[in-house]
Amino acid sequence: MSAPTPRPGILDIEPYVPGESQSLGGKPPIKLSSNETPLGPSPLAIEAFSKVAHTMHRYPDGSAYELRQALAQRYGLNHERIVCGAGSDELLSLLAYGYLQPGDEGIFTQHGFLVYRIAILASGGVPVVAPEKNLRTDVDAILEKVTSRTRIVFVANPNNPTGSYIPFEEVRRLRAGLPAKVLLVLDAAYAEYVRKNDYEAGLELVATTDNTVMTRTFSKIFGLAALRLGWAYCPEGVCDVLNRIRGPFNISAPAIAAGVASIKDTTWMEAACAHNERWRDWLMSALKTLGLDVTPSVANFLLVHFPSDGPHNASAADAFLNERSILLRRVSAYGLPDALRISVGTEDENRTAVKTLAQFLGRDEQEAERIAQMGLPST
Numbered sequence: 546m547s548a549p550t551p552r553p554g555i556l557d558i559e560p561y562v563p564g565e566s567q568s569l570g571g572k573p574p575i576k577l578s579s580n581e582t583p584l585g586p587s588p589l590a591i592e593a594f595s596k597v598a599h600t601m602h603r604y605p606d607g608s609a610y611e612l613r614q615a616l617a618q619r620y621g622l623n624h625e626r627i628v629c630g631a632g633s634d635e636l637l638s639l640l641a642y643g644y645l646q647p648g649d650e651g652i653f654t655q656h657g658f659l660v661y662r663i664a665i666l667a668s669g670g671v672p673v674v675a676p677e678k679n680l681r682t683d684v685d686a687i688l689e690k691v692t693s694r695t696r697i698v699f700v701a702n703p704n705n706p707t708g709s710y711i712p713f714e715e716v717r718r719l720r721a722g723l724p725a726k727v728l729l730v731l732d733a734a735y736a737e738y739v740r741k742n743d744y745e746a747g748l749e750l751v752a753t754t755d756n757t758v759m760t761r762t763f764s765k766i767f768g769l770a771a772l773r774l775g776w777a778y779c780p781e782g783v784c785d786v787l788n789r790i791r792g793p794f795n796i797s798a799p800a801i802a803a804g805v806a807s808i809k810d811t812t813w814m815e816a817a818c819a820h821n822e823r824w825r826d827w828l829m830s831a832l833k834t835l836g837l838d839v840t841p842s843v844a845n846f847l848l849v850h851f852p853s854d855g856p857h858n859a860s861a862a863d864a865f866l867n868e869r870s871i872l873l874r875r876v877s878a879y880g881l882p883d884a885l886r887i888s889v890g891t892e893d894e895n896r897t898a899v900k901t902l903a904q905f906l907g908r909d910e911q912e913a914e915r916i917a918q919m920g921l922p923s924t
């Protein structure tokens with residue numbers, strides 16, 4: 546008897562394990578495991594989403610025209626170069642599928658987003674890992690991995706789970722060093738959070754080359770993770786490929802409506818960004834006060850490092866927090882077994898997480914409370 550067999554590569558895939566959403570603690574958990582925004586979606590997005598309920602017997606606009614228009618207007622882009630997807634995850638998979646033949650190589654970085662490996666393997670491609678330097682993308686290391694079989698390179702900038710970024714000059718140097726036939730995918734899922742003069746999400750490179758794509762998402766700062774909505778800004782040829790292979794109605798009507806409203810609500814986005822900056826800096830200094838090493842981050846999460854031996858290791862910390870209904874993200878699958886990733890939460894969530902970590906590290910009650918009630922760092 547011979548059962549149907551999947552394409553080569555598919556059984557090599559380790560299924561993606563999302564951040565925890567259920568705790569052992571009983572209470573509704575403090576969920577700091579998936580980099581969601583603590584402020585929730587824009588009220589205008591909720592309103593737009595609700596309105597669509599009455600017409601859900603109709604197919605959505607398969608071209609997501611209104612959403613592409615709104616994005617084009619907001620960022621000064623050509624709407625014909627935008628393709629929307631059911632989360633940027635869908636677009637990353639379609640890009641791999643569109644450009645990799647079995648045996649072709651796709652490069653990503655040592656602690657890069659896990660979806661790249663899955664997308665490459667699912668397309669029959671060969672995943673190639675480029676080492677990072679100090680938990681940061683290393684352009685020279687990527688260029689050293691290029692062979693005649695390389696067809697695609699995925700770079701998350703900023704990267705998840707490290708929170709680090711490379712300046713635009715480095716991205717430009719990467720593009721210049723890659724062969725023209727290699728598609729460079731810049732995954733800018735956290736771009737809206739970055740406040741650095743030398744950072745750029747990649748729009749300019751997409752506009753001026755025919756082999757660079759930038760992907761973005763509504764799941765993070767815009768707070769629409771449940772709706773599954775992302776977009777890519779692409780050269781004409783890549784748009785054409787994506788539009789041929791995507792599902793004809795890959796974006797739902799509520800997602801289009803909520804996406805348009807979110808893009809227009811710049812006040813909401815700015816508030817989310819300001820909250821993030823304030824509390825990311827606070828978390829950073831509170832965690833350092835606890836004696837933990839923290840990787841500097843430009844995104845809405847921090848990578849926190851624990852001693853590899855002894856009672857205060859990352860796995861014990863995760864278990865301790867989980868029992869108290871606080872969910873962080875284990876990142877062993879990213880090659881970081883001694884670290885946990887914590888998303889920036891509300892003020893209360895941040896303070897509770899810090900207090901609980903202080904207890905885990907053996908601080909007495911008074912000291913734990915003192916650190917958890919630290920003021921905001923002056924900026």
Ligand SMILES: *Cc1c(COP(=O)(O)O)cnc(C)c1O
Nearest residue numbers: 632633634658705734762764775
């Ligand atoms: C969260 C995240 C995404 C977004 O995924 P969606 O499918 O749009 O929800 C993409 N890339 C990275 C690096 C991420 O962390």
